[in-house]
Amino acid sequence: MYDQSNVFAKILRGEIPAFKVYEDQRSLSFMDAMPQSDGHTLVIPKVEARNFFDIAPDALADLIKATQYVAKGVQQAFKPDGMRIIQFNEPAAGQTVFHIHFHIVPCYEGQSIRGHGRDWADKAVLAEHAEKIRAALATLPPR
Incomplete structure (x- = not known):
């Protein structure tokens, strides 16, 4: 069952701040606080889903597309040797x-x-990293 009191639900509702990187109608990306x-x-x-098995396939497709887009921004901003x-x-x-x-x-x-x-x-540091990724995303073609 989905728990509406989880920290990410609170971030989506604006109850807890986050260092946002990207947002559209269906997804939100932010820096991991740890x-x-x-x-x-x-x-x-932005849909309520506990895990991979609970999310509707169309919502999962949107989520993975957003993940790829943000990962390209992270890659451009930080130039890591690899990425998980x-x-x-x-x-x-x-x-x-x-x-x-x-x-x-x-x-x-x-x-x-x-x-x-x-x-x-x-x-x-989180604010600096978020800005660095937002700047990199601004140079990419829109999602």
């Missing part, structure tokens, strides 16, 4: 927020990925 690497970004749908696109389903798989979302995690040679959901990032 990033695993510089540029770690999340993409969520991750989606977890239920606690046993590592899901901690029960609103479907994709993680865009840049990977850099010689740098370890930090733990999932461990340390809060400095808000000034």
